[in-house]
Every structure is written in structure tokens, then in C-alpha cells.
Amino acid sequence: MISGIQHFAFCQRQWALIHIENQWRENVLTTEGNHVHQRVDDSGFDETRGVFRIVRSVPLVSESLRIRGIADMVEFERQSEKCEETVMLDGREGNWKVTPVEYKRGKPKSDDRDIVQLCAQAICLEEMLGVKIACGAIYYAETRRREQVMFSDSLRLRVKTLVAGMRLLYDENRTPRAEYQKHCERCSLISICKPKWSAKGYSKSAAAYVKRFVEGGEDQSDDC
Amino acid sequence: MRRLLNTLYVTLPDAYVGAKGETLIIRSDGVKEMQVPIINLESVIVFGYRGVSPDAMQLCIDNHVSLVFLTPYGQFKARITGETKGNVHLRRTQYRWSDNGEQTLLLAKRFLFSKIGNARVSLQRTLRDYPDRVDQDRLKSVLLLLNRQIREINNSQSLDELRGAEGLAARSYFSVVSEQILVNKQGFSFKGRVKRPPTDPVNALLSFLYTLLANDVTHALETVGLDPQVGFLHRDRSGRNSLALDLMEEFRVYFADRTMLTLINRQQIFPDDFVRKESGAYFLKDDARKIVLTEWQQRKRDEIRHPFFDEKIAVGLLPYAQAMLLARYLRGDLDDYPPFFWK
Numbered sequence: 001m002i003s004g005i006q007h008f009a010f011c012q013r014q015w016a017l018i019h020i021e022n023q024w025r026e027n028v029l030t031t032e033g034n035h036v037h038q039r040v041d042d043s044g045f046d047e048t049r050g051v052f053r054i055v056r057s058v059p060l061v062s063e064s065l066r067i068r069g070i071a072d073m074v075e076f077e078r079q080s081e082k083c084e085e086t087v088m089l090d091g092r093e094g095n096w097k098v099t100p101v102e103y104k105r106g107k108p109k110s111d112d113r114d115i116v117q118l119c120a121q122a123i124c125l126e127e128m129l130g131v132k133i134a135c136g137a138i139y140y141a142e143t144r145r146r147e148q149v150m151f152s153d154s155l156r157l158r159v160k161t162l163v164a165g166m167r168l169l170y171d172e173n174r175t176p177r178a179e180y181q182k183h184c185e186r187c188s189l190i191s192i193c194k195p196k197w198s199a200k201g202y203s204k205s206a207a208a209y210v211k212r213f214v215e216g217g218e219d220q221s222d223d224c
Numbered sequence: 225m226r227r228l229l230n231t232l233y234v235t236l237p238d239a240y241v242g243a244k245g246e247t248l249i250i251r252s253d254g255v256k257e258m259q260v261p262i263i264n265l266e267s268v269i270v271f272g273y274r275g276v277s278p279d280a281m282q283l284c285i286d287n288h289v290s291l292v293f294l295t296p297y298g299q300f301k302a303r304i305t306g307e308t309k310g311n312v313h314l315r316r317t318q319y320r321w322s323d324n325g326e327q328t329l330l331l332a333k334r335f336l337f338s339k340i341g342n343a344r345v346s347l348q349r350t351l352r353d354y355p356d357r358v359d360q361d362r363l364k365s366v367l368l369l370l371n372r373q374i375r376e377i378n379n380s381q382s383l384d385e386l387r388g389a390e391g392l393a394a395r396s397y398f399s400v401v402s403e404q405i406l407v408n409k410q411g412f413s414f415k416g417r418v419k420r421p422p423t424d425p426v427n428a429l430l431s432f433l434y435t436l437l438a439n440d441v442t443h444a445l446e447t448v449g450l451d452p453q454v455g456f457l458h459r460d461r462s463g464r465n466s467l468a469l470d471l472m473e474e475f476r477v478y479f480a481d482r483t484m485l486t487l488i489n490r491q492q493i494f495p496d497d498f499v500r501k502e503s504g505a506y507f508l509k510d511d512a513r514k515i516v517l518t519e520w521q522q523r524k525r526d527e528i529r530h531p532f533f534d535e536k537i538a539v540g541l542l543p544y545a546q547a548m549l550l551a552r553y554l555r556g557d558l559d560d561y562p563p564f565f566w567k
């Protein structure tokens with residue numbers, strides 16, 4: 001699941017709660033808002049405007065990463081010349097440059113979770129179309145801006161590392177323990193994760209709580 | 225903590241539940257009585273025989289709303305829930321631990337600590353609030369015994385020992401429940417718990433409330449991915465929700481017994497709100513059942529500070545909070561299972 005990368009990049013536990021325990025997927029979808037997606041989730045939608053051809057809800061797969069998913073939108077731009085960044089399209093003339101575009105409801109994040117998700121989409125498209133994709137774009141509804149993302153080697157490496165980490169946890173079917181950090185306060189799953197209940201260093205002792213009860217009862221026997 | 229959603233109780237005997245778009249529609253005699261958006265619901269409990277349309281079932285399943293069928297008198301018939309959630313490893317651990325003597329004993333003790341501790345608090349409250357209207361000596365002697373039984377349970381080496389100690393505590397607690405009934409004492413005389421069937425109004429009311437509680441607890445366990453059928457204190461028996469029975473121990477007094485007392489003492493329910501069947505069994509009449517359900521829903525909206533994690537939550541979320549803590553303990557995130565201690 002490519003969309004999982006954004007969760008994994010944000011917090012491994014968040015990803016595991018959503019994708020391994022599949023408990024709260026609907027919760028996340030509602031909080032992270034599919035409103036922007038509604039417009040986009042129109043599989044097979046295909047429109048051409050001038051030199052641009054836009055295809056929405058594109059199924060993606062990568063053999064090398066062993067992931068699949070769906071791109072919100074892939075933009076093809078007609079180029080005057082053929083190069084390693086262009087492909088031919090069935091039934092259409094010319095050479096087309098490929099750009100994945102992702103819609104996000106919010107604004108640009110301080111971490112790289114949106115960027116890695118887009119990069120994973122790009123890697124899939126590269127394999128599927130036999131093309132090279134140097135950059136993509138993320139449209140943020142809140143700022144109404146389209147941000148360009150360069151797929152550098154280090155970003156690609158980061159994606160591979162994240163995917164490997166996801167696979168490891170997935171195979172072990174393991175949810176990592178919470179580590180309470182600043183980003184928890186921004187996490188849509190905080191009420192389910194309850195990081196302070198069990199995070200290392202924050203964990204309350206349930207054993208002490210039970211012990212207080214048993215011993216407290218002995219004290220009380222005097223007042224009655 | 226997540227949002228407390230409503231339970232829809234369908235009590236009209238000839239009601240039929242259908243669906244339209246994202247809403248459930250309750251019809252009685254073909255007339256629309258009610259229309260509820262599915263997103264506001266946690267579960268639907270149908271008392272009656274007319275049933276639910278396949279569309280409505282589908283809508284419930286898709287929205288993780290559990291659907292429970294009870295007889296008009298509140299006896300459990302069936303429940304429909306969507307796909308199992310959660311981690312298969314969690315349930316494996318649950319099964320393994322349920323076969324493990326040490327873990328079983330530990331958890332069984334926790335459930336019973338809570339049960340007896342909460343019974344103790346209930347009696348203490350009655351003593352505090354109505355010192356002149358109750359037999360103080362009787363209540364105090366039961367409190368002493370409950371304290372002793374908590375120690376007995378703590379020292380128990382086996383489930384049998386534990387059950388013996390619990391049985392004694394439960395009998396003596398129930399022996400003074402009638403002390404806590406302050407009005408209509410004649411019609412609400414109560415000598416002890418009688419289950420199948422309940423042979424007096426108080427037992428009928430308790431049975432009904434325990435059924436409601438069992439549904440809430442079962443649903444909470446399913447929500448966190450635990451298997452309600454595999455328990456620790458209660459052992460597997462096919463068709464029995466043993467883990468739900470385990471977890472219910474923590475809430476019997478706090479939810480059900482106290483609600484029964486409130487309904488009787490505030491004179492919301494009267495002795496003639498019950499019908500006596502030829503068999504000698506007592507059941508709530510239709511209108512009274514609605515009063516009980518309303519009070520139950522109301523109760524769930526109250527807030528309480530959770531004794532372990534020290535946050536305010538709706539009372540209705542307590543079963544869910546405990547199910548979650550139990551799952552945490554099974555997963556090794558907590559060093560013990562902290563049951564619910566009413567304070």
C-alpha cells in the first residue's frame with residue numbers, strides 16, 4: 001500500500017495501527033479527509049487540455065519495491081522531443097513527459113511524509129512505463145499551491161528504506177510500542193494509540209495500581 | 225478516547241428496520257417511525273421478531289455497527305458483526321494465555337478485585353448517603369466480609385479457590401442489596417440472585433440490565449480485536465461469551481446494580497411495571513422497558529475520571545477503555561492489567 005508510506009514516515013506505530021491492525025482505517029480516512037479526493041477518485045477519468053493530458057486514479061505497482069497503490073492524478077505533458085523522460089501514449093501522437101500529482105487537504109508538512117508517498121508513486125510509474133521521472137507535484141488545498149518535488153537519489157533511498165521497514169513489521173505482524181514525542185499531538189490516532197499509557201518512560205505501572213487497591217482494602221477494614 | 229455513539233434500541237414489537245441511503249428507517253405497521261443516520265450509531269439492538277432488511281444489515285456491517293437480536297423480554301438471540309478487526313497475534317496471545325494457569329489466575333483475580341471492590345463502594349455510598357434509612361450493622365458486616373474475600377482472592381492458588389471466595393462475597397453482597405432499596409420495599413423484596421428465569425421484579429430488572437451490559441461489553445471487546453468467547457475466569461463453553469462475562473464483572477455493580485437501584489429509588493419503576501408469567505417468571509412491561517433503556521443511555525453519557533489513566537471519559541466508554549487496557553496488557557505494553565476500580 002503506497003498510501004501507507006506517509007503513515008510509516010510519520011510514525012511506524014501509526015502505520016501499524018492502521019495497516020496491520022486494520023482497526024481504524026475509516027477513522028484515518030475521515031480525519032485525513034477524502035473530500036479533496038472525491039473529485040479525484042474518478043477512475044478512468046481522462047481529459048486533454050492543450051499540451052496536457054490528465055488521468056486520474058491510476059493503479060500503480062512496482063516489482064522492485066513490491067508495493068501497489070493508486071495515484072490521485074498523473075499528468076502527461078507533450079514534449080517537442082523524445083528523451084528518457086518521455087513516453088509514447090496509445091492512440092496519441094507525440095512524446096509525453098510524466099508527472100505524478102498528489103492532492104492534500106492540508107498544507108505542506110514539516111516532515112517528508114507527503115514527499116515520500118509521491119516519490120513511491122514515481123518509482124512505480126517509472127517501472128510501469130519504462131521512463132525516468134525527475135519531479136512530481138503536490139497540490140495543497142489549504143494553501144492552494146502546487147509544490148514541486150524533485151526525486152533525488154537520497155529521497156529514493158529513503159523510500160526504499162521505509163518500504164523495507166514496513167515489510168519487516170508486516171511480516172512479523174508487529175505493532176511497535178509508542179514513543180511519546182511532539183508529533184503525537186498532531187497525530188490523528190492519538191486517542192486510539194494513547195502513547196502515554198504505554199510509551200517507554202511514560203508508562204504507568206498497572207501492577208502498582210492493582211497493589212494499591214489490594215492494600216488499600218486492608219486499611220479500610222479498620223473504618224468499618 | 226473515541227466518541228461515544230448511540231445504541232439504537234428498537235422496542236416496538238412489530239417494528240421493521242430498513243435502509244435508505246446512509247440511514248436506517250424504522251417502520252411499524254408500514255408507518256415510518258424514525259430515520260437515523262448510520263454514522264451516529266454504534267450498535268442496533270432489536271427487541272422483537274419482525275426483523276431487519278438485508279439492505280439494513282449490509283449498511284450496519286459496512287459501518288461496523290453491530291446488530292443484536294433479543295426477544296421482546298431481552299433474551300439474547302443472535303448478533304451480527306462485520307469482519308473481525310485487529311491483530312491476529314493479539315487473539316493468539318489471548319488463546320495462549322487462556323490456557324496458561326498462571327496468567328489465567330492473575331487475570332481472574334483482577335476481574336474479581338474490581339467486582340468486589342465496586343460492590344464495596346456501592347455499599348459504602350449507601351451507608352454514606354442514607355445512614356438513617358439502612359441497617360448499618362448489616363452493611364458494615366458485609367463490608368468487612370468483602371474486605372476479607374478480597375484478601376482471600378489475592379491469596380488464592382487456583383481458580384477453584386478463587387471461585388469459592390468470590391461465591392461467598394457475591395452471596396453476602398446480594399444479601400444486603402435489598403437494604404439499598406429504599407422505597408416500595410414490599411413489591412421489590414429481593415432475596416438473592418435468580419437467573420433463569422427471574423422470579424421477582426428485582427431479578428427481572430437485573431437480568432434485563434445485565435443483557436444490555438453484556439452487549440456493550442461484547443461489542444467493546446470486538447472493537448479492540450479481542451475474541452469475546454475466550455475467557456480467563458469464565459472458561460470456554462460453546463455459545464458463551466466467556467471473556468465478555470469476565471469483563472462484565474467489573475461493571476455489574478457499577479452499571480447494572482446501581483441503575484436498578486436508581487430506577488427503583490427514584491420511583492421511575494414500580495412493582496406493577498412487571499408481568500408475571502404462568503411459569504412464575506417476571507418480565508418488564510413494554511413501557512417500563514423504555515424507561516430502563518432511556519436511563520441506561522443517560523447513564524452512558526455521564527462522565528467519570530478513569531481511575532487508572534486519569535482522564536475524563538464518558539461512562540459508556542468504560543467497557544471500551546477496559547477492553548483496550550486488556551489488549552495492551554496482552555500485547556506486553558503494560559506490566560499488569562488494571563481493572564476498573566470505582567472510587
Ligand code: SF4
Nearest residue numbers: 011014184187190193
Ligand atoms: S500518537 Fe504518537 S506514537 Fe501513537 S501513533 Fe500517533 S504519532 Fe505514533
